[in-house]
Amino acid sequence: MNRVFWAGLLMCLALAGCGKESAPATEAALAFHPSDECHVCGMVITDFPGPKGAAVAADGVKKFCSPAEMLGWWLQPENHRADVKLYVHDMGRSHWNAPDDAHLIDARTAWFVVGSGLKGAMGVVLASFADAQAAQKLAHDTGGRVLRLEDIDQKLLGQATMNH
Numbered sequence: 001m002n003r004v005f006w007a008g009l010l011m012c013l014a015l016a017g018c019g020k021e022s023a024p025a026t027e028a029a030l031a032f033h034p035s036d037e038c039h040v041c042g043m044v045i046t047d048f049p050g051p052k053g054a055a056v057a058a059d060g061v062k063k064f065c066s067p068a069e070m071l072g073w074w075l076q077p078e079n080h081r082a083d084v085k086l087y088v089h090d091m092g093r094s095h096w097n098a099p100d101d102a103h104l105i106d107a108r109t110a111w112f113v114v115g116s117g118l119k120g121a122m123g124v125v126l127a128s129f130a131d132a133q134a135a136q137k138l139a140h141d142t143g144g145r146v147l148r149l150e151d152i153d154q155k156l157l158g159q160a161t162m163n164h
């Protein structure tokens with residue numbers, strides 16, 4: 001293998017977009033509009049502060065008023081598929097009251113803070129971040145806990161809803 005090959009491969013990995021699913025195409029489809037209603041609760045998504053969720057499956061894009069509502073939907077056996085792409089806002093690059101659709105990230109790689117005391121929409125508030133340190137800082141400042149996607153189950157989503 002020559003150097004040029006490896007340089008090209010690394011560049012490709014760094015851009016994380018070698019394939020056809022480049023960010024701009026999905027970004028437009030994922031953007032939240034004032035008329036968008038939550039797939040689970042039917043509420044108008046942009047009426048709420050905090051991060052939102054969008055799930056992309058073969059049959060289209062579903063939008064959710066919060067990461068918790070999206071994960072509650074995804075964790076149901078009939079929806080729990082590996083090929084469903086899950087997106088949440090990166091709150092490290094957004095104001096809490098105005099999550100920026102330019103900064104939607106893969107929920108499978110995100111860091112979530114539960115118990116921050118921040119206000120969101122339905123369900124437990126999961127503050128989502130691309131950056132582990134940003135999540136750890138919020139958790140440290142508020143007494144919350146940092147979770148990965150695999151730490152989040154229906155029990156956690158349900159319990160926290162009662163405290164909400």
Ligand code: CU1
Pocket residue numbers: 038039040041042043064065066069121122
């Ligand atoms: Cu909802």
